[in-house]
Amino acid sequence: IAPEEEIINKEFYRNAKAVFCQSSFHKKIMYNNLRIENIINLSGNLWSEASLRVIETLSKKEKQNKYSILNSQTWHKNTRETSFYCEKKGFEYNLISSPDYNEFLSLLSNNDKFIFLPKTPETLSRVAVEARMMNIKTITNKNVGASYEEWYKLKGEKLINLMRKKRIEIPSKVMEVLCE
Secondary structure, eight states: OOOGGGOOOHHHHHHSSOEEESSHHHHHHHHHHHOOSOEEEOOSOOOOHHHHHHHHHHHTSOOEEEEEEEOOSSGGGOHHHHHHHHHHHTOOEEEEOOSSHHHHHHHHTTEEEEEEOOSSOBSSOHHHHHHHHTTOEEEEOTTBGGGGSGGGGOOHHHHHHHHHHHHHHHHHHHHHHHTO
16 A cells, blocks of 8 residues: 555546556555556456567477576666575576567576566566466566466466467457447
8 A cells, every 4th residue: 555645646547437457466456545446457468479479489498497587776676685585595596687578588588487576566577477478487476466367377388378368358358448
């Protein structure tokens, strides 16, 4: 729950036809802070077909028995403490980052585990979903919205195919609500 004085655009959300969220976790946060009823969980995000093809190819790649950690300067992504946790546990890991999306995915796909322990809520966490789509075991905390979705238990091709369906379902749902 955010401090009341820090909540902005409350009337904007209250007067919106609908507020679309990426996960049930996201929806709960919105409701708990705004107490509005016009919130819809889309239960996913959109990847381009080209990105899904890259992810599908990388999902079949041989992986090392190592952890990947998102190398981010953004404090709430928690790179430093996640690295410290792995060191304390004696886990081998690679810090991964690249400004090039496909290169980043390729780096992520090198290892069989991804550990992501954000300090603040991630409404979905595309990187956690991408890791699952690439058949990578994900270790997260309670701040990753995707982990609250029923489909999060899926991995690899099954999850990729579900996200392909979301490319149709999500815009259809948005259009359905807007045309009501």
